[in-house]
Amino acid sequence: MSTQPPGARISGSGRALGARCVSNDELAAELGSSDDWIVARTGIRTRYFIEPGQSNTSLALEASRAALADAQRNASELDAIVFATLSPDMVFPGNGVLLQEALGVAPIPALDVRNQCSGFLYALSVARAWIVSGTYRRVLVVGSEVHSTGLDMSPRGRAVSILFGDGAGAVVVEAVDSHVQEGGALEPVRLGADGSGARLLFCDRPGAAHHPSITCDDIEAGRHFAHMEGRQVFRRAVELLSQEVAALIARHSLDPKRAVLVAHQSNRRINELVATRTNIPEDRVLHTIEQWGNTTAGSIPMALDLARRERRIAPGDPVIMAAFGSGLTWGTTLMWG
Numbered sequence: 001m002s003t004q005p006p007g008a009r010i011s012g013s014g015r016a017l018g019a020r021c022v023s024n025d026e027l028a029a030e031l032g033s034s035d036d037w038i039v040a041r042t043g044i045r046t047r048y049f050i051e052p053g054q055s056n057t058s059l060a061l062e063a064s065r066a067a068l069a070d071a072q073r074n075a076s077e078l079d080a081i082v083f084a085t086l087s088p089d090m091v092f093p094g095n096g097v098l099l100q101e102a103l104g105v106a107p108i109p110a111l112d113v114r115n116q117c118s119g120f121l122y123a124l125s126v127a128r129a130w131i132v133s134g135t136y137r138r139v140l141v142v143g144s145e146v147h148s149t150g151l152d153m154s155p156r157g158r159a160v161s162i163l164f165g166d167g168a169g170a171v172v173v174e175a176v177d178s179h180v181q182e183g184g185a186l187e188p189v190r191l192g193a194d195g196s197g198a199r200l201l202f203c204d205r206p207g208a209a210h211h212p213s214i215t216c217d218d219i220e221a222g223r224h225f226a227h228m229e230g231r232q233v234f235r236r237a238v239e240l241l242s243q244e245v246a247a248l249i250a251r252h253s254l255d256p257k258r259a260v261l262v263a264h265q266s267n268r269r270i271n272e273l274v275a276t277r278t279n280i281p282e283d284r285v286l287h288t289i290e291q292w293g294n295t296t297a298g299s300i301p302m303a304l305d306l307a308r309r310e311r312r313i314a315p316g317d318p319v320i321m322a323a324f325g326s327g328l329t330w331g332t333t334l335m336w337g
């Protein structure tokens with residue numbers, strides 16, 4: 001038996017979407033926007049919203065089952081769950097335990113991660129650390145969001161409400177012999193945060209800092225909806241992601257022309273600018289935002305699943321995952337194809 005600590009690899013992925021496809025035209029009249037404005041500023045053409053009977057947990061369950069099937073594993077083989085979301089089904093408990101029950105895998109631990117757009121990479125870093133430390137051998141990592149039930153569908157909310165869709169992505173992360181080069185091998189995740197930007201993108205109602213945590217006046221004023229300083233977030237996202245992706249390329253001595261960029265999908269222009277600044281060719285950048293909108297913690301595992309299933313990743317390709325969002329928080333990692 002090897003005395004080296006194990007490595008970690010992604011052995012399966014899956015995704016799920018809200019059942020209803022919603023076009024820009026459908027939103028435009030209500031929001032005081034237009035298809036042209038939304039496409040030009042964000043790249044989004046459609047997004048998916050849940051239908052009655054669906055929930056954050058049901059999307060996560062569908063994505064998880066697909067990931068387990070892809071990894072050729074049964075749920076009973078899992079050792080732990082890490083669940084990233086900013087839109088849990090309940091204030092508490094978190095969605096991790098709801099998914100655990102739905103999968104029928106009690107009593108394995110279920111950890112909830114609250115890092116918004118970077119949530120999946122924060123969750124992946126925990127799963128990888130558990131595996132390389134020998135704590136667990138097989139971890140399910142999920143990013144799942146239901147935004148549609150919390151959007152301000154009036155002109156007041158248009159800058160935010162055009163962006164978001166409902167969806168989930170999941171991956172199975174497994175221990176592997178670190179000597180063996182296997183597809184899906186994960187390098188360490190590099191994370192960062194800057195709490196001074198917490199109020200650039202936030203939702204503080206209901207919030208325990210307020211007494212009571214939410215009032216009718218708050219609802220009337222729309223304080224229970226997300227607030228975003230869009231331009232500042234855009235600028236910080238381009239700067240930070242370009243810097244972090246360039247650092248990752250240098251750290252691993254990668255040829256950027258061979259890299260595949262699977263970044264968080266918050267605005268097509270952000271990812272185009274990051275790719276240009278880091279010399280990653282445009283045809284090696286995954287764009288799912290046109291069809292799915294911004295699914296926050298779900299966006300990276302959903303895009304990764306698409307890339308794997310459509311064979312957009314060749315064996316040995318360096319796949320760069322990168323996220324930036326509310327917090328402010330960010331993260332990057334490298335997976336070998």
Ligand code: ACO
Nearest residue numbers: 033037041116117158159162230231233234266267325326
């Ligand atoms: N339709 C039409 N007009 C609009 C809309 C809309 N949906 N939204 C805003 N406008 C108007 C504004 O009212 C403003 O009009 P004015 O000039 O008359 O005042 C004008 O368009 C420009 O508004 P901005 O907000 O400055 O528009 P911008 O070009 O910045 O685009 C956007 C807005 C798309 C939100 C952009 O700022 C962006 O993508 N920001 C980054 C988003 C992001 O990365 N978020 C982080 C991840 S999400 C997460 O973490 C949960």
